[in-house]
Amino acid sequence: MNNPIDIASLRGRIDIVQVIGHYLHLQKQGAGYVGLCPFHEDKHPSLQVNPAKGLYHCFSCEAGGDAFTFVQKREGCGFGEAVRICADLCHTGYIPREPEVRQPETKIKDLHDEAPTVSGNERFWKTLLPYDPGCGELRETYERFGVRMGADTATPALYRFTEGRLVFPIRDGAGQLVAFAARYLGTDPEVLKQRKYMNSKTSSIYKKDHLLYAWHEAEAAIRESGQVFITEGYKDALAMHAAGFGRTVALCGVNLSEVHLSLIRGAADTVFLLLDADRAGRETAGKLVPLLRKSGLQVVNLVPEGGKDPDEMFRRMGREAFAAWVRKAMIPPARSRVGELLSAACRRWPESVAEGYGPEEIPEMSLPEDRQSFTGCFPELDKLYEQHTELSHTEPVRQGELIRYLHLCYREICLETDVRNECRRLARTADEDARAACIDSLQRYRLELRDASLALHRRG
Known part of the structure; x- marks a missing residue:
């Protein structure tokens, strides 16, 4: 031999x-x-x-x-x-x-057993081949999540569906390897339509409607922030993790079940949906948004640009630009619009900014530097100028008054978010010192919110 x-x-x-x-x-x-x-x-x-x-x-x-x-x-x-x-x-x-x-250190004995086991899955995973995602900014994340390639032949019957495919290990909430998802990398349209992904069969250790991909990695960050991103695919979730959004999970090829909803509700109160921008993705979002809201969760539906998905955007834009896009897309529409108006007013009347409030109070501008981006706000600024400034005052003073008014609106929206976040932290915190800190912050935010709201009422 x-x-x-x-x-x-x-x-x-x-x-x-x-x-x-x-x-x-x-x-x-x-x-x-x-x-x-x-x-x-x-x-x-x-x-x-x-x-x-x-x-x-x-x-x-x-x-x-x-x-x-x-x-x-x-x-x-x-x-x-x-x-x-x-x-x-x-x-x-x-x-x-x-x-x-x-x-x-790999033994493939017993991998032909009909019933999968965690230990058997781990042994099989060690026989898989290395894989390079072709993007330097994704490599560390793909390695950390154990993404590899299936061999083309000689695969045990239990795992034959992985042959020649990109393999994503699926772990449960405790981090145990319970299943695999295998993605076809070829170009055959029939395979892409019918069998783009193949998964381990449902078993005693793997039930699709009980698991969310990457939950074991994301749970701590989700509980800490009260927020969770939900993507459509495994690669999209990995792109989000690589961009610094560790509170991201993916659907395992199924719709959200009651178990999924219970899992999410127990850790978060805000869901950011980041599904594909194609027709199927929009249809899925149309079903999930009311389902999540009915469960008592706040939902923000983020739509990738250019008909793409998060993975494609990450690879095209790079980590930093993609992360900046996500952060901006996360801003609630009302806050985003007021921020745009405030930024446009400050750039339109820079000499009047000091009339509105001190320079140290000016929030980070949310618009690009090009003039066309903020001149589109001028008609609405003109309308607000007539409604919320004193006609008897000089133009510079009135401009400062409008800037101050928009700043108060922006501050009110931000404080409302701060109050909700502190209430959530207080409800989830058992430690007495941490609860005391939450109560102090909550009281301070409420007082600031009251002052901002009163000032707006007087101006309104």
């Missing part, structure tokens, strides 16, 4: 550039290489090879993995034969055909 091969050791000696370069022409680009992807009709180089990580990724068809994955897919062969071909191309020494492959 041949001695077993330690794949971890061999992988470190395989030069992925040499392997892929055997099949197609690669061009140096920065620290990596690019070439025409052989797995779809590629007219412009979309395949990137990262020699430092030993991974490749196609931005068009999303094929990706290590050198063994590439050879398996290119040659249509099994894992053992791919190992032999890579070893031969890189001159690492003779490896007989059909080798006995030994993965480090």
